Amino acid sequence: MAEPLLISYGSSSYEKKNGRDTLPHLFDAISDCLGRAGLFPGDVDGLALASFTYPPGNVITLAEHLDMRLRWAEDGSFGGASGVVAVGRAADQIRLGHARCILCVAGDAFTTGSHEKLLEDFTPALSEHLGPHGFGGANGVLAPLQTRHAALYGTRRDQLGRLCVTQRRHAMLNPNALFQTPLTLDEFLEARVIAEPFHLYDCVMPCSGAEAVLVVADDIAASIGRPGVRVVATREMHNASPGQLSEFSAGWEVIGEELWAATGRQPGDMDFAQLYDDYPIVVGLQLEGYGFCGRGECGSYLEKTDVSNWGELPLNTGGGQLSVGQAGAGGAMIHLVEAVQQLQHEAGERQVAGAQRGLVSGYGLVSYGKGLCTAATVLERLDS
Amino acid sequence: MNALVLQRCAECDYVANFWRIGCPRCLGRLEDFDAAGTGVVTTFSIIHRWVERFEPHLPIVLAIIELDEGVEIMSSLVGDDRLQIAVGSPVEIAPEGWSEKPQFRLAAAGSE
Structure with a gap:
């Protein structure tokens, strides 16, 4: 059974309200996270998203936007628990062998009043x-x-x-x-x-920004060569x-x-x-x-x-x-x-x-x- | 008229603390009834800042109230003495308020 390991993390540059929109923040966090591991969107086969301001876009349209071919996806609707829920479930999916490289991303952008x-x-x-x-x-x-x-x-x-x-x-x-x-x-x-x-x-x-972590199967982690973190x-x-x-x-x-x-x-x-x-x-x-x-x-x-x-x-x-x-x-x-x-x-x-x-x-x-x-x-x- | 209407299950007597489509306990049919409109403050917050349309009503006293029917609801208090609220204060439905929802006031000392 593959062991899931957290292998990378990333953030966008936070802004006060009335900055960039949600998608640029999500992209920057994803880019920072994948880049640190030397990976690209095409390497990702699982995606979890939590965002209040990205709809009507959702986890699948984000995958569409970034040309990701997914075997597992989750839209986190658990508010401030969505991140931990996503990582826990992503780890289980890797243990089950349903996916091997899962990106978990969350973020939002607000304007005054929104x-x-x-x-x-x-x-x-x-x-x-x-x-x-x-x-x-x-x-x-x-x-x-x-x-x-x-x-x-x-x-x-x-x-x-x-x-x-x-x-x-x-x-x-x-x-x-x-x-x-x-x-x-x-x-x-x-x-x-x-x-x-x-x-x-x-x-x-309240501000605008996004955060991401990457959970991968242990053999992928070994090839990346960064310290692995067990879930x-x-x-x-x-x-x-x-x-x-x-x-x-x-x-x-x-x-x-x-x-x-x-x-x-x-x-x-x-x-x-x-x-x-x-x-x-x-x-x-x-x-x-x-x-x-x-x-x-x-x-x-x-x-x-x-x-x-x-x-x-x-x-x-x-x-x-x-x-x-x-x-x-x-x-x-x-x-x-x-x-x-x-x-x-x-x-x-x-x-x-x-x-x-x-x-x-x-x-x-x-x-x-x-x-x-x-x-x-x-x-x-x-x-x- | 500021009446407090709750729902009770026709089958199992479950009382809902906010509007439900059906009984969460036995899936039976819920019927409206007039609550006594009295209870005790479990806890509260005094709101000093919120969206513009509520500014005339600030400070707003928001409270969790355990009703005599045994359920906890959230509501707000009206009355010039509302800032005297404390955990354990007895409250009763206010005859009139500014919200479209029923609001409460501190019950007069010694009243039942």
């Missing part, structure tokens, strides 16, 4: 039932998580804000990050309020708490336990974690769900733990969406791109020394009162 329009009509339940309330987009749907966490566990903004400050330090070592100036905890705390308890730097900045185990869960709105978890406890059992690893074995970061509280809830800290303890954990790339648990090592920018569905792939780069030891000044394995988690499809989708994967450098 991002808010997307959010208002993001899902049927959301546009029908929340739109008329002036719900504030994803900010308004997810801010209540933090209100409730603060009420139940005493979680404070100055605890969560430390994560944003640290991620900014990482971003300043990432040339593709749109935020390149330091963020102090005071600036975080005093920024203008958006959707209480979220202030400006709790929220991602050790992947799990996904959607609509984890049917009909319920005030659950903190999107299924992280369940898929986390399964991942640790399947890999024989524990949270403490991870050299880094890349956790979907639309808001720091969402990162905190994933820290709790996957067992990096106890339930309700993410605030004190972030207060006491050095989560920088030189600390105890390097977290969102490239700056994450909070400091690089959220390129729509590209936000689902950015953490995978960073993870592969770290495990190939190509992250330059922000390299986590000797990184051998890490956890990547996605979350998204914000709908009626919660995000509906999540997926996580454990990646490991082949020579470890």
Whole structure:
């Protein structure tokens, strides 16, 4: 059975709104990713795409555009979980022998106003039932998580804000990050309020960009001659708490336990974690769900733990969406791109020394009162 | 008139927290009924910035409310005292609001 290996990654140059269109961003990420591996579109036989702004184009019309002949394809409609879902399924397809060289790409381009329009009509339940309330987009749907966490566990903004400050330090070592100036905890705390308890730097900045990773069969990987990254185990869960709105978890406890059992690893074995970061509280809830800290303890954990790339648990090592920018569905792939780069030891000044394995988690499809989708994967450098 | 209409399954009594085409539990037929219109705030956010047409209503208090019928819905609060909202606040349907959807207000202290 062929073993799937992540072998390359690529990004387009991020732009603030009103830059290039979606297709040029997707092309640049694909070109960067394939070019790093010395491959061309004609070598690709599997393609996964996630994009909100490329329709009516889809994964197959992208293949048509780039003359790819496909044996497997997937349109990811899982919001911020689409990237991890795509890589997990791509790895399975390679194990099954259905495809051998699968490109996973995600990205979007927004103009002023188009991002808010997307959010208002993001899902049927959301546009029908929340739109008329002036719900504030994803900010308004997810801010209540933090209100409730603060009420139940005493979680404070100055605890969560430390994560944003640290991620900014990482971003300043990432040339593709749109935020390149330091963020102090005071600036975080005093920024203008958006959707209480979220202030400006709790929220991602929508931007335009794309991200890609390449999963190939091990014999192809050997011929490419780059360090291979194993997709050790992947799990996904959607609509984890049917009909319920005030659950903190999107299924992280369940898929986390399964991942640790399947890999024989524990949270403490991870050299880094890349956790979907639309808001720091969402990162905190994933820290709790996957067992990096106890339930309700993410605030004190972030207060006491050095989560920088030189600390105890390097977290969102490239700056994450909070400091690089959220390129729509590209936000689902950015953490995978960073993870592969770290495990190939190509992250330059922000390299986590000797990184051998890490956890990547996605979350998204914000709908009626919660995000509906999540997926996580454990990646490991082949020579470890 | 600002009434809160929910759906209940004619076969199994499932109550839907937002409109469904049929009963998710037993696939039976859902029937509209008038909810009591009272509940408790599970959690909330106060929205200070959103698309232009909602600007007259800012700050908007968006809340998850556990209704007496046992289901959680999302709605918004009206009333000059709405910023006094807290987790656990009792709320009731407001006689009138600015949304096309039913909105709530903080229940008067001591009211049932």
